[in-house]
Amino acid sequence: MTDTGIGASVRRKEDRRFTTGKGRYTDDIHRPGQAIGYFLRSPHAHANIKGIDTTAAKAAPGVVAVLTGADYAADGFGNPICGWTVTGKNGEGHIAPPHPTIAVDKVRQVGDAVALIVAETLDKAKDAAELVEVDYEELPAVVNIADALASGAPQIHAEAPGNLCFDWDIGDKAATEKAFSAAAHVTTLELVNNRLVPNAMEPRAAIGEYDSGSEEITLYTTSQNPHVARLVISAFVGLAPENKLRVIAPDVGGGFGSKIFIYPDEIAVAWAARKLDRPVKWTAERSESFLTDAHGRDHITKAELATDKDGRILGLRVATLANFGAYLSTFATAVPTYLYATLLSGQYAIPTIYAEVKGGFTNTSPVDAYRGAGRPEATYVVERLMERAARDLGIDPAEFRRRNFIGTDQFPYQTPVILNYDIGDYGASLDKALEMIDYGNFAGRRAASERNGKHRGIGFAAYIEACGIAPSAAVGSLGAGVGLWESAQVRFNPTGSVTVFTGSHSHGQGHETTFAQLICDRLGVPFESIEIVHGDTKEVPFGMGTYGSRSLAVGGTAIAKACTKIVDKGKKIAAHLMEAAVDDIEYKSGVFKVAGTDRQTTMAEVAFAAYVPHNFPEGVEPGLNESAFYDPLNFTFPAGTHIAEVEVDPATGTVDIVDWVAVDDFGNVINPMIVEGQVHGGIAQGIGQALLEGCVYDRETGQLLSGSYMDYAMPRADDLPNFRVGLTNTPCTHNELGVKGCGEAGAIAAPAALMNAITDAIGSEIDMPATQEKVWRAVQSRRMAAE
Amino acid sequence: MYSFDYHRPRSVDDAVRQLGGEAKLLAGGQTFIPTLKQRLAQPDKIVDLGGIAELSGIKVEGDAVVIGAMTRHGAVAASAEVAKAIPALAKLAGGIGDPQVRNMGTLGGSVANNDPAADYPAALLGLGASVETNKRTVAADDFFTGMFETALGEDEIITRVRFPVPQAAGYAKFANPASRYALVGVFVARTPGGVRVAVTGAGPGVFRIGAMETALAGNFSAGAIDGVSVSADGLNSDMHGSAEYRAHLVTVMAKRAIAAAGG
Structure with a gap:
């Protein structure tokens, strides 16, 4: 290991520009002649639009245009799509009602865009927006998914009777019912997985620009996957063919999934720029982000676990209602199905599983992938159920898990719900976590807390996730509309520096550092001579972007494959330069050697020869510039154990997280510091979900009540403990780096670990977020029951 | 703007x-x-x-x-x-x-x-x-x-x-987890003119609790207000806390404020 190669905690090279204000985000970009776009949004959750009068707004000072849904429809372009078809129990694909780019005759959520005002300044656009007269006929709204699927609920889309999008199942129903009928014990839990607002630090933004000479549209935007945006906007919206559409995602300040999706707003901005032949910029305000970013989670679940008399799991049965909001976002349908129910086996050898999911519409912001996307929901169900079952059965929760783990001799392990785990050692992570938290002395710590008038609890989450999304053929067979490979191009420059083009996209993950370490390791190039390029469809050949903890496992493997091609070609050049046979060339860390001799040449010399080929092997093309595409053979399966320890103040219900141990198996690790940072961030978000964050819509009016930081509680530093992080390692068996993915693990494990600790402390089950009042009431009712 | x-x-x-x-x-x-x-x-x-x-x-x-x-x-x-x-x-x-x-x-x-x-x-x-x-x-x-x-x-x-300047004073705040404003904040002061107990966050405006002040006049200690019940009537109720919870917290925070004031 070198100090900048694989395994080194190299400081992030991108942080210098981020911490000195030199990052270049979409809103930092100003195009010549740029006008400002502002969306007039619906104040109603559900209403018919009887008419829109834009006359006065159009005449207002500084207004360039006032564009409505009718204008958009008249131009004949398409609308945002949902790119994953889920086939229900009835054998039919899910119902996908249209999602108008700008509302035409109906609004279905607070925040639906009804007009795009383009003006010389933002203030002028806002002034004009106040002059647009929209005649709304209000309709009853429904925000809760159980309410929406009940009979008599307000009908949101004519195409989706009863607001049902699909009724889907997975697993073996008959075998599962049989297992339950043979069970010695059945543990049942009803759980709500609370809706979350993503809250990336940088709000969404877009600049559309049209060059009428070349007929090319450029869209600068806050995207996690610019090529996918280009594909959707070309193929489904039809604003421009792919060769005439350039999507640039410059520095992006956080995504957490919310910037995967192709939203109507960005499409409208690109359309307006083309229509007006003038650059148009729009940047969401924070309150707009709350209303229109795709939210996360929002499940209601009933889960049952059947066990035998020895505490061995016989079967698992799950029924979930998933809220999609007013419209289907880009990958909405996949999240509560193939990214959720396929993970319900957890780390356990469960003979049979049956899960049913109903997805439906409500008058709320769309729900789609949010850090973890389906896997946190699955882990939450499995791990709360495991904890509850252990308590019911009187078995130590660590022992109960260990008793049911998939053994190290059982890999590859075929679960009853599609996935095939390649490798893992769940006992190793559990053991390490138990040791780190000093589990043996927990009883003593609990007694000490009780003496101080506090209730202490400990909670586990032995999570697994599927990341490194995804084998294209596999996801294609499950309904995905795209392939999920990744591409890379590794280009030597004549003087030996390297430019790497990756189709993955960094919006906080540190790719510029991690990928450079990989290049450094494979090609022996100095760290500072490596440039990582991403986020521009005109520079990077192709890409599927960054989400699902896929960048290293898929994107990094593509880079490694391109490096192999570079080395293979380099051997031919080196052999020629050293007058040796290609088969005699040995390569290691940037040096080509003739086997058994002291003759050698470096990668830099080979690169120079490749571009100044005065003395070059016959039949070999000049240049040293290789591309690779990598389509993974399987998902990767990071797994581990998190243990949370809390103290609850019975007087107020305040939960103090006093310790947190996270032991994760991410396979091989390129940069331990970055990995630890990802774990910290993930846990912080998971704690936010469990303790603080609750997206609340008014059940009657459909208004978003938690629409700002005054009411939506984000986790802050003083809400969090010091995390103690450990690693175990079973290298992934099917990518050459042996890596798995670390971006989402914390958010997947943390909610279950924390809720299990809280319920252990207070002795009763509660839902997230475990607000102080909720905890206090649980303590009160338990105390009253005891009296 | x-x-x-x-x-x-x-x-x-x-x-x-x-x-x-x-x-x-x-x-x-x-x-x-x-x-x-x-x-x-x-x-x-x-x-x-x-x-x-x-x-x-x-x-x-x-x-x-x-x-x-x-x-x-x-x-x-x-x-x-x-x-x-x-x-x-x-x-x-x-x-x-x-x-x-x-x-x-x-x-x-x-x-x-x-x-x-x-x-x-x-x-x-x-x-x-x-x-x-x-x-x-x-x-x-x-x-x-x-x-x-x-x-x-x-x-x-x-x-x-x-x-x-009081003889002693203490403030205890139970912060709204989102805004960090007071969900309930209680300021207690022992002054030459008597004990004063003022509550913010719990109601539509800051208010005093006479019953606590009276109880504390003769015995400035947290235990002195055990017998004082705080009614939830008229207190705020929202997604961060019901009126009943706020009423409960008034007593808890008052006791902490008294303790902070050395009582």
């Missing part, structure tokens, strides 16, 4: 002359600027008090701490005089918002705004402070008249607040 005329006077008299019509005073702007940015207010004129030196400063005058209206929360929190005379007041100021808010927000702005969840009104009412304006002096008991309402007249500007 909407357009407005901007004035930055150098004296209180100049500032008063600018008032009238739809003019609004700008102190630290921690509530007002977000309100403007969201177009929830449309003043035609803003009179920025930030240029009036005489409005800032902390002085101990006899048995009172006198703090200028434009004194920032951070300055009160960091003041050695305040920490010595009324440590509970320094602690309260140091717990408002976050460092950015404390570096901009002012005592006068907070008091004039009278947000029902703000911290300072509890200190004023709990300590029996008086609000000095360009025209008169108003006792805290008469100053806070309702939610976001005060006894201030149209052409009146708070200049200073006079806090009598």
Whole structure:
């Protein structure tokens, strides 16, 4: 290991520009002649639009245009799509009602865009927006998914009777019912997985620009996957063919999934720029982000676990209602199905599983992938159920898990719900976590807390996730509309520096550092001579972007494959330069050697020869510039154990997280510091979900009540403990780096670990977020029951 | 925000002359600027008090701490005089918002705004402070008249607040997890005139609890209020806490404030 190669905690090279204000985000970009776009949004959750009068707004000072849904429809372009078809129990694909780019005759959520005002300044656009007269006929709204699927609920889309999008199942129903009928014990839990607002630090933004000479549209935007945006906007919206559409995602300040999706707003901005032949910029305000970013989670679940008399799991049965909001976002349908129910086996050898999911519409912001996307929901169900079952059965929760783990001799392990785990050692992570938290002395710590008038609890989450999304053929067979490979191009420059083009996209993950370490390791190039390029469809050949903890496992493997091609070609050049046979060339860390001799040449010399080929092997093309595409053979399966320890103040219900141990198996690790940072961030978000964050819509009016930081509680530093992080390692068996993915693990494990600790402390089950009042009431009712 | 005329006077008299019509005073702007940015207010004129030196400063005058209206929360929190005379007041100021808010927000702005969840009104009412304006002096008991309402007249500007130094005082705040305003904040002071208990956050405005004051008069200890029940009637109820929970927290926070005051 070198100090900048694989395994080194190299400081992030991108942080210098981020911490000195030199990052270049979409809103930092100003195009010549740029006008400002502002969306007039619906104040109603559900209403018919009887008419829109834009006359006065159009005449207002500084207004360039006032564009409505009718204008958009008249131009004949398409609308945002949902790119994953889920086939229900009835054998039919899910119902996908249209999602108008700008509302035409109906609004279905607070925040639906009804007009795009383009003006010389933002203030002028806002002034004009106040002059647009929209005649709304209000309709009853429904925000809760159980309410929406009940009979008599307000009908949101004519195409989706009863607001049902699909009724889907997975697993073996008959075998599962049989297992339950043979069970010695059945543990049942009803759980709500609370809706979350993503809250990336940088709000969404877009600049559309049209060059009428070349007929090319450029869209600068806050995207996690610019090529996918280009594909959707070309193929489904039809604003421009792919060769005439350039999507640039410059520095992006956080995504957490919310910037995967192709939203109507960005499409409208690109359309307006083309229509007006003038650059148009729009940047969401924070309150707009709350209303229109795709939210996360929002499940209601009933889960049952059947066990035998020895505490061995016989079967698992799950029924979930998933809220999609007013419209289907880009990958909405996949999240509560193939990214959720396929993970319900957890780390356990469960003979049979049956899960049913109903997805439906409500008058709320769309729900789609949010850090973890389906896997946190699955882990939450499995791990709360495991904890509850252990308590019911009187078995130590660590022992109960260990008793049911998939053994190290059982890999590859075929679960009853599609996935095939390649490798893992769940006992190793559990053991390490138990040791780190000093589990043996927990009883003593609990007694000490009780003496101080506090209730202490400990909670586990032995999570697994599927990341490194995804084998294209596999996801294609499950309904995905795209392939999920990744591409890379590794280009030597004549003087030996390297430019790497990756189709993955960094919006906080540190790719510029991690990928450079990989290049450094494979090609022996100095760290500072490596440039990582991403986020521009005109520079990077192709890409599927960054989400699902896929960048290293898929994107990094593509880079490694391109490096192999570079080395293979380099051997031919080196052999020629050293007058040796290609088969005699040995390569290691940037040096080509003739086997058994002291003759050698470096990668830099080979690169120079490749571009100044005065003395070059016959039949070999000049240049040293290789591309690779990598389509993974399987998902990767990071797994581990998190243990949370809390103290609850019975007087107020305040939960103090006093310790947190996270032991994760991410396979091989390129940069331990970055990995630890990802774990910290993930846990912080998971704690936010469990303790603080609750997206609340008014059940009657459909208004978003938690629409700002005054009411939506984000986790802050003083809400969090010091995390103690450990690693175990079973290298992934099917990518050459042996890596798995670390971006989402914390958010997947943390909610279950924390809720299990809280319920252990207070002795009763509660839902997230475990607000102080909720905890206090649980303590009160338990105390009253005891009296 | 909407357009407005901007004035930055150098004296209180100049500032008063600018008032009238739809003019609004700008102190630290921690509530007002977000309100403007969201177009929830449309003043035609803003009179920025930030240029009036005489409005800032902390002085101990006899048995009172006198703090200028434009004194920032951070300055009160960091003041050695305040920490010595009324440590509970320094602690309260140091717990408002976050460092950015404390570096901009002012005592006068907070008091004039009278947000029902703000911290300072509890200190004023709990300590029996008086609000000095360009025209008169108003006792805290008469100053806070309702939610976001005060006894201030149209052409009146708070200049200073006079806090009598108590024998002992304590403040305990249960923060709203999102906004960090007080879900419930209780200020307790033992003064020569008797014990005062002031509550913020729980109701539509800051209020005193006479029954606790009476109970504490003879026995200044947390146990003294065990028999005092706080009714949930009329208390705030929202997604962060029901009226019943707030009523419960009033007692819990009062006990912690008493303990902080050495009781």
